[in-house]
Amino acid sequence: MIKIHYAMTLGEKLKKARINKNFTQEYLAEVLQVSQKTYSNFENDKTKPDFHQVEDIAKVLEVSVLDFLSGDNITVNQNDNEIAIAQNYASITVSEKLIEQYEQRLKDKDEEIAFLRKLLGRE
Numbered sequence: 001m002i003k004i005h006y007a008m009t010l011g012e013k014l015k016k017a018r019i020n021k022n023f024t025q026e027y028l029a030e031v032l033q034v035s036q037k038t039y040s041n042f043e044n045d046k047t048k049p050d051f052h053q054v055e056d057i058a059k060v061l062e063v064s065v066l067d068f069l070s071g072d073n074i075t076v077n078q079n080d081n082e083i084a085i086a087q088n089y090a091s092i093t094v095s096e097k098l099i100e101q102y103e104q105r106l107k108d109k110d111e112e113i114a115f116l117r118k119l120l121g122r123e
Contacts, residue, residue, distance in 0.1 A: 010054075011045035013068050017061045018043070031060050051101035069098065 008016070018028060029039035032053055041047040049057065058065045 009045045010048060010068060011043045014049075014057060015043040017057075017063050017067070021061050023061070028057065028060065032056055048098070051098050051105060054098070 018025070025039050025043065026036050029036040032039065032049075034053075038047070042049050042053075054068055055065055058068060
């Protein structure tokens with residue numbers, strides 16, 4: 001039995017989603033208000049976008065943020081010349097920085113909700 005695990009990088013996922021929408025790197029760079037070189041670095045995994053940028057990209061490309069942050073593995077099992085391919089395992093391969101940004105964003109939202117409830121007298 002041979003097992004091969006392949007997880008797409010964030011850059012590969014960004015590029016695949018962009019191409020599926022027939023968008024250019026220049027267009028996404030403009031939407032994100034970054035240079036084309038900066039966006040190219042995201043797709044080439046030279047740098048990582050921050051969580052807000054991932055959210056913006058997901059919105060423009062009409063995909064879930066989780067599609068970018070979850071694993072996209074291909075497993076190949078070979079038994080008696082049969083090959084079975086299973087895709088889209090939910091292994092999470094997210095950088096610690098993205099996790100921290102996401103957790104901070106959730107905390108900020110909770111604080112905003114508490115503040116608004118206080119304003120409305122619904123504590």
